[in-house]
Amino acid sequence: MTDTQPLIENRPPSVANLFLERVEATPDAEAYRYPVPDPAGGPDQWRSLTWGDASRRVSAIAAGLMDLGVRPEERVAIAANTRVEWILADLGVSCAGAATTTIYPSTNAEESAFILADSGSTVLIAENAAQLAKAVERRAELPALKYVVVIDAATGADGTGSDDWVISLAELERRGAAYLEQHPQSVKDTVAGITPDQLATLIYTSGTTGRPKGVRLAHDAWAYMAKAISATGLVTTEDLQYLWLPLAHVFGKVLTAGHIEVGHVLAVDGRVDKIIENLPVVQPTYMAAVPRIFEKVYNGVAAKAREGGPAKYKIFLWAAGIARDYAKVSQENRRASGSAAVPMGLRAQHAIADRLVFAKLREAFGGRLRACVSGSAALAPEIGYFFSGAGIHILEGYGLTESSAASFVNPGEAYRTGTVGKPLPGTEVRIAEDGEILLRGPGIMQGYHGLPEKTTEVLEADGWFHTGDIGELSDDGFLRITDRKKDLIKTSGGKYISPAEVEGQFKATCPFVSNVLVIGANRNYCTALISLDEPTILTWAAEHGLGDQPYDRIVADQRTTTLIEEYVRRVNEGLQRWQTIKKFRLLPRDLTVEDGDLTPSLKLKRPVVEKEFKSLIDDMYAGSREA
Template structure:
């Protein structure tokens, strides 16, 4: 089955073109908000840049790069967390005709050095002294790296160092401004010379094994994405987006393209620990996130209800059930007749639950949130239904680094929880005989940087890209992802199991879980490694005579094991016999990006987790006969 959407025609060659058009069209409209720590402590102060002010800095950065000798399509790397300077720097690189290489700030010195060398990056924008130190450590291995520009000027004593190899962002912008005094048309002329097929971005995939691969995304990918996102009608010029996602990740990066085309405000702050504090301040109308954030919010709300006593927790559980029922019925009715109405009795219960529970949840999100987009991994449907019924509308989407992130998204009010929506205009989708999802369209990469044989493995000559994901298309074009092709489990009894499906069901019923990994490939039964959410299980520990004990000791207790066993029994009752979790182990710590068990977008690296906790896996299968 193949689905094809109308093409996006008459798009400009690049986002740099779109940026200049946006600045000309709405120079005085607010573009970005960003936090500045208050002097002497206290809450952050939020400042703004309008499009004209942003352009002044972008042009100075672009001209500064030209002054350093950077030429079109040469690579310029950014190793920084999500902040307003990331956005300005990326646009400066694009307006200089160069290509951005993205590096997560959590990437170690060895892998950072590999990315810089493999990409041939000429300049590195380093966020702070820590990122600068990684480059300095490997400078001898990076002969092509001519300069490091440090965003945090305090990391560059006196403004310059290392014979001009290091300079501050402030110094680069000063040099750029001087450059433009004698060449005032340099930016316009350079942007006018950019072609759609020129390289715009190199994003390195965080692979679970071996070195990451550089995904080559030309300017046309982002120009297409900007126009396609705008065409969905999900966002308008009056929206306020809260952007915290890693901009080194394609999901965060694509949001910047859509904003420039639409012209809405983006409040940017990548500090994940500030999300709860920022939401009531920013009061966004729109936010993109990964499923882990929604899971943490859900678990936090459930834990707070438990702290309020048995009666309050029963009210929460009742309200959660009503939310799910309300969302399912309204979505089913909309699908069947176009009318999302629900029976009167359910509507009355929902109104009561709204006053008691849902309104407080919406207020915690800032009170103005119209919709969230969830991507990067599957959201457990039961959690999606809960938020839908509570008035937090989560529109799941789907895409990969190789497809510029946004290939599918749910269509506004007609969204369907448990699906990733419909293809963006201009994107074709086909389901292969083995169930694999194939994509074709302007968002698809040129290939892997310097790896033609790897490119040939996934990209057919006629443009069809093999995603490696398994999915199903409904008759009216909604896609449901069932699993990663390589992650499907086949038991020794010959039964196929989707671990993500079982894991999602467990996350929906257990408010204590942080991460779960179902195991069973070539085994005669399934088991699970389970990491608990530390704040939530600490609250439980206080209520059960274990206050003050370290996390590892709490999860090793018989009480904690019995608690989680109850939730395992609940999901087992609804699973096929061969899917059920026969044994589990609670991990002595949560899985983290720092330990290499999660990607920076919080996706599970299954092989890494299995290697790290092989002893616990062996314990669960000890004495059993294997295939």
């Protein structure tokens, strides 16, 4: 089955062109908002840049790169957290006709060096001394790297010798300003010379196994994405979007393209530990996030209600049930008749729950949130229904690095929880005989950098890209992702199981869970490895006589196991017999990016976790015929 929407016509060759058009159209409008820490230790001070302000800095960065000898399609790497300078630097690279290589700041020195070498990056824009140190450590392996530009130069980027290998971002901009005095049309002429098929970005997939692959995305892919996002109507010029997602990830990167085309305000701060503090200050109307953030918020709200005593917790559970019922009924009625009306009795109960619970939750998000977009991984439907019923509308979307992130998104008020919506205008979708989702359109990659064999494995000659995901299309074009093709479990009894489905139900049922991994391939029953949310379980432990013990001691206590057993039982009641979790083990620590268990976009690295905790898995299958 193929669902084709009209192509986005008359798009310019690049986002650099779009940026110059935006600056010319609204030079005095606010473009970016960003925090500046208070030296006295008080609250951050938020400052703004107009489109004209941003243009002056972007032009200086672009000209500075030209002065360093950077030429069209040469790679310039950025290793920094999400901040306004990341966006300005990326636009500067684009306006110089070069291509951005993205590196997560959490990437270690070895893998950073691999990405720099594999991409052939000639310049690295590093956030601080810590990122600089990685390049210094591996400098001998990076003959193509001519310069490192450090954003926070005050942290110690004063060069590594007399060769001026390291300069500050401020110095790069000064050099660019001087270059523009001599060549005033250089940036505009370079942008005018960009062709749609020129390389714009090399994004290295964080991957769950093996070396990352460089995904080649052309300028046209981003120009298309910008126009397609605008065409959905999900974001308007009146919106204030809060951006904290890592810009090294394609999900964060595509949001910056859409922002330029639409022209709304973008509040930028990648400090994840500041999200809860920032929301009431920024008061966004629109925000994109990954499911883990919504799961943590849900668990946090449930934990706070529990701390308030049995009566308060009972009210929360009642309200959560009302939220889910309200969302399911209203969405189903909208689908059937076009009206989201709900029965009077449910509407009355919802009004009470709103006063007691939901209104406070919306205030925690800043009080003005119109919609959230969730991507990168599947959101458990029961969590999605909870937020929907509480007035926090989560529009799930879908895409991959290889498809420039945004291939599907739910349509505004007509969104359907549990689906990833409809294709963006200009994107085609087809479901293969084995259920795999195939995509085609302007957002699809050119291929994997330097890996033609890997490219031909997933990209057909006629442009169809094999996503590796399994899904189903409804009659009216809504896509539901059921699992990763390679992650489907086949038990020794021949039954196929979607671990993501079982894991999602557990996350929606157990407020203490942080991560869960369902296991059962070639086994005669399913098991699970479970890590708990540390702040939540520590609070519970203190209330149940476990005192101030550390996390690993708490999860080893039988009382904790008994607690989680009850949630496993509840989940199992709603599963087919062959899906049920027969045994589980609580992990001695949570799974983290730093320990290599999760990708930077918080996806579970299943093979890594299974290998590390193999002894626990073996113990669960001890005595089993298939063990």
